[in-house]
Amino acid sequence: MNDIQKFDTRLSVEKSKDGKRGVHFKRTIDDHSIDSKYLRKTEPKLPQMSEFDAVRHFTKLSKMNFSVDTHFYPLGSCTMKYNPKINEETSSMTGFASVHPLALTECAQGTLEIIYDMKTRLCELCGMDDATLWPVAGAHGEFTGVLVAKKHFEVKGELRDEIIVPDSAHGTNPATVTMAGFKTINIKSGADGRIDLNVLKQNLNSKTAVLMLTLPNTLGIFETHIEDIIKLCHDNGTLVYMDGANMNALIGLVKPGDFGVDIMHLNLHKTFSTPHGGGGPGSGAILVKKHLSDYLPVPIVVKKEGGFSVEENRPNTIGRIKAFFTNTAVLLRAYTYMIMHGPKEFKEISENAIINANYIKSKLNKYYPAYANEFCMHECVLTPSKELEEKGIKTLDIAKRLLDYGFHAPTVYFPLIVHEAIMIEPTETENKDTIDAFIETMIKIYEEGINNPETLKNAPHTMPVKRLDEVKAAREPNLRW
Numbered sequence: 259m260n261d262i263q264k265f266d267t268r269l270s271v272e273k274s275k276d277g278k279r280g281v282h283f284k285r286t287i288d289d290h291s292i293d294s295k296y297l298r299k300t301e302p303k304l305p306q307m308s309e310f311d312a313v314r315h316f317t318k319l320s321k322m323n324f325s326v327d328t329h330f331y332p333l334g335s336c337t338m339k340y341n342p343k344i345n346e347e348t349s350s351m352t353g354f355a356s357v358h359p360l361a362l363t364e365c366a367q368g369t370l371e372i373i374y375d376m377k378t379r380l381c382e383l384c385g386m387d388d389a390t391l392w393p394v395a396g397a398h399g400e401f402t403g404v405l406v407a408k409k410h411f412e413v414k415g416e417l418r419d420e421i422i423v424p425d426s427a428h429g430t431n432p433a434t435v436t437m438a439g440f441k442t443i444n445i446k447s448g449a450d451g452r453i454d455l456n457v458l459k460q461n462l463n464s465k466t467a468v469l470m471l472t473l474p475n476t477l478g479i480f481e482t483h484i485e486d487i488i489k490l491c492h493d494n495g496t497l498v499y500m501d502g503a504n505m506n507a508l509i510g511l512v513k514p515g516d517f518g519v520d521i522m523h524l525n526l527h528k529t530f531s532t533p534h535g536g537g538g539p540g541s542g543a544i545l546v547k548k549h550l551s552d553y554l555p556v557p558i559v560v561k562k563e564g565g566f567s568v569e570e571n572r573p574n575t576i577g578r579i580k581a582f583f584t585n586t587a588v589l590l591r592a593y594t595y596m597i598m599h600g601p602k603e604f605k606e607i608s609e610n611a612i613i614n615a616n617y618i619k620s621k622l623n624k625y626y627p628a629y630a631n632e633f634c635m636h637e638c639v640l641t642p643s644k645e646l647e648e649k650g651i652k653t654l655d656i657a658k659r660l661l662d663y664g665f666h667a668p669t670v671y672f673p674l675i676v677h678e679a680i681m682i683e684p685t686e687t688e689n690k691d692t693i694d695a696f697i698e699t700m701i702k703i704y705e706e707g708i709n710n711p712e713t714l715k716n717a718p719h720t721m722p723v724k725r726l727d728e729v730k731a732a733r734e735p736n737l738r739w
């Protein structure tokens with residue numbers, strides 16, 4: 259048993275003992291100098307612990323954390339999980355870190371130059387004409403992008419209120435559509451996991467504003483008919499929005515602008531190495547073609563003789579979508595990553611992401627057959643085999659058992675269109691040894707499932723908490739403290 263397994267799961271307030279204390283400060287402010295109405299009437303209910311108790315409590319908790327710095331993370335639909343340490347150095351350089359959000363542009367030339375240069379580089383990589391770096395999450399980028407599309411039709415005087423979203427799209431897409439005031443038209447994918455051109459044709463009409471597709475889609479599959487799909491849309495006056503959150507399967511290989519995408523977003527926290535999870539801060543940069551440039555949110559960073567400045571007055575802009583200059587420190591991290599790589603390296607990144615996912619998929623196919631038996635992009639969607647299902651093994655059992663072997667669980671039960679989905683994304687940065695160890699473990703779990711199914715059904719065995727009642731945990735959170 260290691261430290262983690264022996265961990266005392268009591269909260270600090272439960273470990274508290276009256277009279278225990280850590281550092282002691284001599285009182286420097288006389289209570290009488292503060293108006294009594296601002297003083298507490300009762301002592302705050304804080305845990306009473308010695309300094310060592312507190313330090314050990316939190317250090318042990320931090321060791322229980324699963325992170326990319328400690329473990330392999332096969333979560334799908336998250337894309338890269340590599341956060342180069344040099345990013346932290348550059349983003350915390352005093353010249354950047356000390357700029358006040360309200361600083362005059364003259365005092366923030368370096369930051370503005372990077373924002374400007376980064377937009378240019380992202381457009382080049384994606385074959386697009388213009389960009390905004392203000393959105394702070396993928397979903398925020400989608401929202402911004404759909405507002406840009408809305409403005410486009412408003413200016414043209416066209417009343418279009420429908421957005422087609424294939425069932426292989428990310429869940430944030432239909433949510434964005436609703437938030438932006440459109441109606442979602444959901445279309446079913448074909449058996450190969452791709453958009454069915456006939457189904458698309460049947461759903462396109464004079465009210466269709468946008469086709470919002472995820473590429474690669476949430477099954478990890480590329481839409482091989484993308485040019486036909488886009489032609490159908492454009493012939494109908496419909497814009498094509500590409501959810502490019504998973505661009506690290508495509509970067510350096512194809513440019514969405516070349517096959518006709520009008521608007522797209524990138525998740526810099528997925529494709530350009532900035533940390534993600536926990537709800538941010540992230541960056542969902544939006545890229546558009548020239549005909550949509552006027553609608554981008556302000557401020558616009560422009561290059562003029564003598565330096566960089568910002569423009570707020572653009573008649574057709576959708577307005578501001580974020581205060582100040584967004585999560586600038588996130589942009590600085592992504593920029594560092596970008597300039598560390600040239601076109602050749604970007605291509606290798608995508609190729610490695612694709613090879614790693616296909617390697618796992620083919621090695622595990624016998625035990626966990628892939629949904630739609632196609633080459634995948636950066637991630638693969640597997641399912642428990644018939645033999646496992648016959649033993650009553652569910653995807654959740656497999657995910658929980660992986661924890662016992664020191665692996666983070668993959669994404670499970672997503673995408674929703676796949677029964678008992680296990681979505682695995684190894685990423686481009688994991689080496690063959692790690693991936694092989696994961697494959698071996700998955701096979702071992704398969705064998706346990708066949709020979710000793712109870713082991714899986716009761717997993718995890720070594721974690722401080724076992725199976726949680728997830729519905730109860732969500733509906734009746736324990737808010738004692």
Ligand SMILES: *Cc1c(COP(=O)(O)O)cnc(C)c1O
Binds near residue numbers: 397430502504525540
């Ligand atoms: C992660 C993801 C999103 C949402 O991005 P957030 O930054 O979590 O809002 C959207 N689409 C796809 C395909 C994704 O993988």
